[in-house]
Amino acid sequence: MELADQIAQYLVSGLSTGAIYALIGIGFAIIYNSTDIINFAQGELVMLGGMFTLFSLNVLHLPLPLAILFAVAAATAVGVLFERLTIRPLKSPTPLALIIITIGGSILIRGITMMIGGKDTHAIPAFSGSEPILIGTATILPQHLWIFALTALAITANKLFFEYTITGKAMRACAVNRRAAGLVGIDVKRMVLFSFAISSALGSLAGIIVAPLTMTSYDVGIMLGLKGFCAAIIGGLSGGIGTVLGGLLLGVLESLGAGLISSGYKDAIAFIILLLILFIRPQGLFTKAQTERV
Amino acid sequence: MLKVKNINTYYGKVHALKNISLHLSAREIVALIGANGAGKTTILNTLSGVTPPASGSIQFEGEGVNGLAPDRIVKIGISQVPEGRQVFKGLTVADNLELGAYLRFRSRADRNAIKLDMQHMYELFPRLGERKKQMAGTLSGGEQQMLAIGRALMARPKLLLLDEPSMGLAPLVVQEIFAVIEKLRQEEGTTVLLVEQNAKAALKMADRGYVLETGKVILEGAAADLLESGETGFKTEG
Numbered sequence: 316m317e318l319a320d321q322i323a324q325y326l327v328s329g330l331s332t333g334a335i336y337a338l339i340g341i342g343f344a345i346i347y348n349s350t351d352i353i354n355f356a357q358g359e360l361v362m363l364g365g366m367f368t369l370f371s372l373n374v375l376h377l378p379l380p381l382a383i384l385f386a387v388a389a390a391t392a393v394g395v396l397f398e399r400l401t402i403r404p405l406k407s408p409t410p411l412a413l414i415i416i417t418i419g420g421s422i423l424i425r426g427i428t429m430m431i432g433g434k435d436t437h438a439i440p441a442f443s444g445s446e447p448i449l450i451g452t453a454t455i456l457p458q459h460l461w462i463f464a465l466t467a468l469a470i471t472a473n474k475l476f477f478e479y480t481i482t483g484k485a486m487r488a489c490a491v492n493r494r495a496a497g498l499v500g501i502d503v504k505r506m507v508l509f510s511f512a513i514s515s516a517l518g519s520l521a522g523i524i525v526a527p528l529t530m531t532s533y534d535v536g537i538m539l540g541l542k543g544f545c546a547a548i549i550g551g552l553s554g555g556i557g558t559v560l561g562g563l564l565l566g567v568l569e570s571l572g573a574g575l576i577s578s579g580y581k582d583a584i585a586f587i588i589l590l591l592i593l594f595i596r597p598q599g600l601f602t603k604a605q606t607e608r609v
Numbered sequence: 610m611l612k613v614k615n616i617n618t619y620y621g622k623v624h625a626l627k628n629i630s631l632h633l634s635a636r637e638i639v640a641l642i643g644a645n646g647a648g649k650t651t652i653l654n655t656l657s658g659v660t661p662p663a664s665g666s667i668q669f670e671g672e673g674v675n676g677l678a679p680d681r682i683v684k685i686g687i688s689q690v691p692e693g694r695q696v697f698k699g700l701t702v703a704d705n706l707e708l709g710a711y712l713r714f715r716s717r718a719d720r721n722a723i724k725l726d727m728q729h730m731y732e733l734f735p736r737l738g739e740r741k742k743q744m745a746g747t748l749s750g751g752e753q754q755m756l757a758i759g760r761a762l763m764a765r766p767k768l769l770l771l772d773e774p775s776m777g778l779a780p781l782v783v784q785e786i787f788a789v790i791e792k793l794r795q796e797e798g799t800t801v802l803l804v805e806q807n808a809k810a811a812l813k814m815a816d817r818g819y820v821l822e823t824g825k826v827i828l829e830g831a832a833a834d835l836l837e838s839g840e841t842g843f844k845t846e847g
Contacts, residue, residue, distance in 0.1 A: 481707065481714045488697045488708050495695035498657060499760060500683035500712040 323453040325574040326567060331459045331528075333566020334466040338521035339543025340550060340558040341473065342514030347552050348490035349510040352413040356397060356421040358540015359428075360515045363390040364522030365531030366428055369437050379442065387519050393424070394515025398508050421536070429533040441527040458527050465524050469517055470559060476513075477554065486510060518543070538582065545589040551599020560601055610635045610800055611656075611768060616665030616675075618655045625651045626662070627824040633768070638794055638801045640811040640832060643821035649804040650692055651824075653770045656802075657689045658682040669768070684712050688766035692773050692804075694757040698746030702737050705745050705756055706730055709763030723763070730759040733789060751782035758789070768800045769793070775807045783807070787814050812836040 339361055346354045367386035371377045377385060401416050402408070442461045447454040477483040489496040489506045497503050522531070522539070529535070542565065549561030565585055573581040592600065611633040618626040626648050633639050641649045654660045656667065658679040667675045669685060677685075688709075697705050706727050713719040731738030734755040740748060745756055754774055761769060771790070775783040791814060793799040805811035812818050812832040820828035820835065828835065 481711065484700065484704050484708055485711055487700060491697045491699050492695050494659075495691060495697065496708075497659065497679045498683070498689050498691055498695075499709050500680040500764065501708070502678075502680050 317452075320452040321574060322571070323451065325570045327450075327453050327455050327459060329567035329570030330563055331462045331566070332525070332570065333546075333563035334462050335521045335525045335539070335562070336542045336546040336565050337559040337562025338466055338469060338517050339539060340546030340562050341470065341554055342518040342521075343544055343547040344550070344552045344554040344558050345486075345510045345514045345517075347547070348554055349486060349507050350402070350413070352402075352410060352417065353544065354511075354514070355414065355417040355540065355544075356424060357514065357518055357543060358536035358538075359421045359424040360390050360394055360518040360536070361522035361539045361543070362428065362531065362533065362536030363393055363424065364519030365439065365526040365535065366432055366533065367519070368439055368523050368526065369531065370432075372439070379440070383523055386523055387516055390519030390522075391512050391515045394511045394518075395508060397424075397515075398511040402507070402511075403504065421540070425533055425536065432533055434533060436530045436532040438530050439523075439526040442524075445527075456528070458524075462524050462528075465520065469520055473513070473517065474555060482509070542585055545585050548589055549592055549600050551601060553599065553601070557599055557601035561599070564600075610637075610670060611802075612666075612668040613652075613656070614666045614668075616655060616662040616667065618651055618660055618662045620651070620660065625660075625824055626655065628665070629824075629826060631819055631826065631829075633800055633802060635767075635800055636794060636798050637817065638790070638803060638815045640808075640815035640818040641802065641804045641821060642806070642808040642811055642818055642835075645806070646823070647821040648824040649821055650772055652821075653689055653772050653802070653804055656682070656687060656770060680712065683764050683766075686765075686767035687770065688761040688764045688768075689770040690754075690757045690761045690772060690774065693776065694750075694753040696745040696748070696753050696756050696760070698744065700745060701742050702745055702748070702756055703727065703741045705760050706737075706763050709760035710765075712764065726763055726765070730762065733762075733792075734759055751778050751786070754778060754782075754786055755789070758786070762793070762799075766799070768802065771801060771803045773804055773806060775805060775810060783810060790814065809836070 339357060342357050343353060346352065364386050367389045368382050371382035371385045372379065397420055401420055402413065405412065441458045443457045445456055445458065447456055477487055485496065485501045486506045486509060488501060489503050493503055546562035546565050547558050549564060550557030565588060568588065569581050569584050572584040613629060613631045615628045615630055616626055617624065617628060629652060641652060643649055651660060655662050658677050658681065661676055666673060669687060674682065674685065697708065707723070710723045710726065713723055736752055737755055737759060740752065745753065748756060774786055787810065790801060794801060803811055803815060812835055815832040817830065818832045818835045819826050
């Protein structure tokens with residue numbers, strides 16, 4: 316294969332993993348913006364998406380579309396429960412306490428999943444076969460198209476929700492100024508709960524659509540969660556286009572690095588980028604300097 | 610309309626309000642004046658349910674309201690314009706106003722009224738009308754103050770709590786804002802509790818005033834008398 320063809324191929328797979336990272340990253344950003352915490356249990360919700368799909372296919376024998384809906388709903392319920400049981404009861408939530416709680420929560424979720432589902436790696440059938448489609452000289456799997464389509468759909472729906480509904484605006488208001496949000500009558504705690512619900516739904520969707528390509532097991536959440544976190548950091552923890560670009564950039568760089576240098580460096584590349592961003596541009600690559608007048 | 614009796618509020622161990630009593634009648638403008646740290650803002654936050662009082666009673670239109678959460682307080686008709694405006698900077702002017710009416714979105718009938726109310730805010734503050742789509746953070750200080758007042762009015766409060774509306778603004782802008790407050794009282798019968806360090810300007814507009822010092826009311830009376838007496842022991846300028 317010519318180099319150009321190879322690169323085209325790497326781009327396709329890089330963009331599709333990047334889309335997954337973007338979805339997970341947006342979940343991080345939504346929770347961060349409403350609570351100031353990085354929810355390190357986010358990756359486990361991604362994992363639960365895949366595992367719940369598996370469960371509803373193999374145990375409940377649901378058809379695939381229903382299995383997906385069930386898995387998103389179940390993972391969202393877990394996310395909501397997680398907030399209710401661990402974040403809300405805290406009397407004086409310091410950032411450090413909250414971060415440790417989310418890490419503890421992630422270990423718990425992973426442990427329970429392992430106890431119930433075992434340590435095996437499982438395959439989930441591709442949504443519509445795995446006959447490669449030839450585009451120019453690159454091939455693309457139908458599952459890649461599903462990933463692009465569903466990610467675009469989820470991100471657009473998310474964007475519309477935050478831009479145009481009063482609840483979405485209220486959540487943004489909480490992110491900008493929690494005290495003032497309380498004073499106009501917004502129930503801030505409820506908005507925090509919503510943010511957990513939305514990011515769980517997005518995260519689990521990411522876990523579901525990527526599972527046919529990468530397989531799933533009880534521990535896929537750690538790496539996917541960290542990659543999503545990288546995407547969010549590159550995007551300056553914005554709940555919008557910044558994180559999407561961050562995810563895509565990360566996916567493409569990873570894929571190019573793995574293909575052209577060595578596949579052993581795939582994960583290292585992501586974390587080198589993360590560290591570089593944190594050192595050089597902690598506000599993210601795609602955020603403009605804020606100008607404020609008081 | 611509002612009766613506050615012997616309230617005590619603590620910030621941690623700091624006894625911020627000591628046996629404060631005050632009252633407001635409908636359509637009144639009452640000024641709370643005093644130096645920094647006298648407890649003016651704490652009174653407003655206690656009324657808004659942000660820092661509930663440890664003891665004492667607050668009655669609004671005959672109902673006890675102490676202990677209610679901030680959103681319930683807004684619902685029964687008390688809105689606060691917080692110190693330093695606190696507009697939602699990353700949201701547009703229109704979104705800020707809409708969020709002021711957040712609690713009214715639940716009823717279908719109110720949703721049409723909200724649109725009309727927003728028009729009304731643009732008439733009241735024409736400069737906000739010109740900047741509907743602009744991010745609130747890009748407005749000037751005076752415009753942000755107008756937006757903060759407009760946002761509070763969108764909840765259709767019976768009692769408006771205003772915290773230092775003149776802070777950091779040019780005298781001309783302050784005049785403009787105070788003119789709107791008087792207009793509100795005349796045209797819509799809004800009752801106003803006004804916290805100010807700029808005592809002179811506040812007392813000129815107010816009917817009555819309370820002077821606070823270290824968490825206590827040390828003087829109260831008709832605004833004109835307080836203004837004339839000048840014996841209030843605090844700076845009346847700036």
